[in-house]
Amino acid sequence: MRRWTAPSVIGWTLASIIVPGAAHLRAGRRRAGLIMVGTFGVLVMICAVIALVNGKELAGLLLDPTWLSVIIGVCVVAGLAWAAVVISSYIVLRPSRLGRWSQIGTGAVAGLLAVAVALPFGLVAATAHTSDNAIDEVFKSSPTQSINHADPWRGRDRLNIALLGGDGASSRKGVSIRTDSINVVSINVRTGDSTVFALPREMENVPFPPGSALAKRFPPPKNFWLPPGQGRGSADLINGIWAYADTHPEVTGHSPTRAPEAVKGALGQTLGLKVDYYMLVNMWGVARLIDALGGVTINVEQDICYGVGRSDGGVVKAGTRTLDGTQALWYGRARDHPGSTCAGADNNTRMRRQQCVMNAMLTQLNPSNVLLKFNALARAAKETFHTDIPRDLLQDLVPLAQQVKNARVSKLNFVPPAYNPAYPDYVRIRKAVRTAIARSRGSDKTVRAEAASPSPTSTASSTATPTGSPRQRTRQTGRLDTLNSSCVPTKKGS
Incomplete structure (x- = not known):
C-alpha cells in the first residue's frame, strides 16, 4: 500500500x-x-x-x-x-x-x-x-437591416464611417451636441487600406443631399444659414448641423436618428461619398475612460491655460505629463485667452491636440489595466460612444478593423491655408477625395499623413503637403500618427 x-x-x-x-x-x-x-x-x-x-x-x-x-x-x-x-x-x-x-x-x-x-x-x-x-x-440590433455575413458590404469595395467627437457634457443642460471633431474614414474592405478625411469644425455653407429636408430649408449657395436672431450663432458651421437637426424636428422630422442622419448626409455630399455609419465619441465621456485607465502620458509643448477666469480653471504645465481625464480634455480643447501668459489654441491646433489625445489612448492601452478596470470602462463606454453600426455587423467589422491595423493609412486634412473653411470649394474637395482614394489603391508602401495641396491654386491631384516637415513621411505599421510630432512619448527601445 x-x-x-x-x-x-x-x-x-x-x-x-x-x-x-x-x-x-x-x-x-x-x-x-x-x-x-x-x-x-x-x-x-x-x-x-x-x-x-x-x-x-x-x-x-x-x-x-x-x-x-x-x-x-x-x-x-x-x-x-x-x-x-x-x-x-x-x-x-x-x-x-x-x-x-x-x-x-x-x-x-x-x-x-x-x-x-x-x-x-x-x-x-x-x-x-x-x-x-x-x-x-x-450597438443596437437593427430590426430592419439583416446582415448577410457572406457579403456584409453588399458587393461594395469600400466602407465609409464618420468618426465624430462631440462636446456633450452633463454641465451643458439644454444644449445639444456640437461635433467639434469630424473625420470620415474610407476603408478598402478587401485590403484594409484606408484614407481618413478630416474636416475643420468651422467649415461653412455645407451642402445637403438634393431633395432632403435641410436642402429645401437651406438651398444653395448658402445651404446652412439662419436669418439674424434665429438659432445659435454657429448654426452655419458644419459642427452645428447635429444640434440644429436635433433641436428642429419641425424641419428634419421626428425620427430619433435625425441628427446623425443629417450629419452623414452633409458629409457624404461634401466629400462625394456615401457615408454608411457614424461613431460619435462624447469627449467628456473620454475623460472618464482616461481616468479609468490611469491617465495618458503626453509631451505638452508649452503651458496651456484652461478655464481662464473660472473657479475650475487651471494650467497644464509643459513637459512630459501624465494627464488625468479632465486635464487631457482641456489639453485638447483649450482656446486662446487674450492677456493670458500661457498658450491656448486656434481651431486647427485644437483639432490636432484632440487627435493626439485619442492617439495617446490607443498607444498606451495597458491590457492589465483594461482587464482590472473592465467594469468601470464598460460603464464609461455607455456614456461615451453612440453609433448606428448594428451589432450584427460587429463579427464582420472586427476582423476588418484588425486588417486595417496592418494596412496602409493615409490622411487628408481640409484645413488652411490650402483650404479656406469660410469659402470651401466643394468641387475641388470632392476631386481631392477621389484622388486620395485612387492613390490609396496604389503600390506605394509609404503612408503619408497629408495636410492638403501645397497651394490653393494647385490641382487636387497634386501630392499633398504632410503635416510637419515638408519632406517628412510617416511609415505606418499599425496605427495612424495623425500629428507627425512627438506629442505621444515613445517607449524606450521601441
Missing part, C-alpha cells in the same frame, strides 16, 4: 490542475486518469485549431450575443468541472491515511485550490456578461 505524505498529496493535487488526471494515474486509477488526460488534451487541441484557423473571425464572433452566452455557459461549466477535478484528485490520494492535522491542512489547501481554479472562469463569465450589456447599449 502506497504511503502518502502531506506534501505529496498537495503536490499531486497541484499537478492535477495543470494536467487533469495526473493524480488519478499516480493513485492507480488508470482508467479515470486516462479519460481525464485524453479529454483535456482533445479540448486543448480543438481550441488551438479554432484559434489558428479562424483567429480573425473568432474575434468578431466573441462580440456576438449568442456566442457570448455560450462563453458564459462554458465558463460556468468549466469552472465547476475543474474545481471538481481538484477535489476528486485530492480524494483519490486518500488523505484519510494522514494524521489529523495533516488532513485538516491538506483539506484546506485543496479547498482553496478548487476555489482558485474556478475563480478565473467566474471572472471571465462576469466580464462576458458585462461586455454583452455594454455592447448592447452602444
Whole structure:
C-alpha cells in the first residue's frame, strides 16, 4: 500500500490542475486518469485549431450575443468541472491515511485550490456578461437591416464611417451636441487600406443631399444659414448641423436618428461619398475612460491655460505629463485667452491636440489595466460612444478593423491655408477625395499623413503637403500618427 505524505498529496493535487488526471494515474486509477488526460488534451487541441484557423473571425464572433452566452455557459461549466477535478484528485490520494492535522491542512489547501481554479472562469463569465450589456447599449440590433455575413458590404469595395467627437457634457443642460471633431474614414474592405478625411469644425455653407429636408430649408449657395436672431450663432458651421437637426424636428422630422442622419448626409455630399455609419465619441465621456485607465502620458509643448477666469480653471504645465481625464480634455480643447501668459489654441491646433489625445489612448492601452478596470470602462463606454453600426455587423467589422491595423493609412486634412473653411470649394474637395482614394489603391508602401495641396491654386491631384516637415513621411505599421510630432512619448527601445 502506497504511503502518502502531506506534501505529496498537495503536490499531486497541484499537478492535477495543470494536467487533469495526473493524480488519478499516480493513485492507480488508470482508467479515470486516462479519460481525464485524453479529454483535456482533445479540448486543448480543438481550441488551438479554432484559434489558428479562424483567429480573425473568432474575434468578431466573441462580440456576438449568442456566442457570448455560450462563453458564459462554458465558463460556468468549466469552472465547476475543474474545481471538481481538484477535489476528486485530492480524494483519490486518500488523505484519510494522514494524521489529523495533516488532513485538516491538506483539506484546506485543496479547498482553496478548487476555489482558485474556478475563480478565473467566474471572472471571465462576469466580464462576458458585462461586455454583452455594454455592447448592447452602444450597438443596437437593427430590426430592419439583416446582415448577410457572406457579403456584409453588399458587393461594395469600400466602407465609409464618420468618426465624430462631440462636446456633450452633463454641465451643458439644454444644449445639444456640437461635433467639434469630424473625420470620415474610407476603408478598402478587401485590403484594409484606408484614407481618413478630416474636416475643420468651422467649415461653412455645407451642402445637403438634393431633395432632403435641410436642402429645401437651406438651398444653395448658402445651404446652412439662419436669418439674424434665429438659432445659435454657429448654426452655419458644419459642427452645428447635429444640434440644429436635433433641436428642429419641425424641419428634419421626428425620427430619433435625425441628427446623425443629417450629419452623414452633409458629409457624404461634401466629400462625394456615401457615408454608411457614424461613431460619435462624447469627449467628456473620454475623460472618464482616461481616468479609468490611469491617465495618458503626453509631451505638452508649452503651458496651456484652461478655464481662464473660472473657479475650475487651471494650467497644464509643459513637459512630459501624465494627464488625468479632465486635464487631457482641456489639453485638447483649450482656446486662446487674450492677456493670458500661457498658450491656448486656434481651431486647427485644437483639432490636432484632440487627435493626439485619442492617439495617446490607443498607444498606451495597458491590457492589465483594461482587464482590472473592465467594469468601470464598460460603464464609461455607455456614456461615451453612440453609433448606428448594428451589432450584427460587429463579427464582420472586427476582423476588418484588425486588417486595417496592418494596412496602409493615409490622411487628408481640409484645413488652411490650402483650404479656406469660410469659402470651401466643394468641387475641388470632392476631386481631392477621389484622388486620395485612387492613390490609396496604389503600390506605394509609404503612408503619408497629408495636410492638403501645397497651394490653393494647385490641382487636387497634386501630392499633398504632410503635416510637419515638408519632406517628412510617416511609415505606418499599425496605427495612424495623425500629428507627425512627438506629442505621444515613445517607449524606450521601441
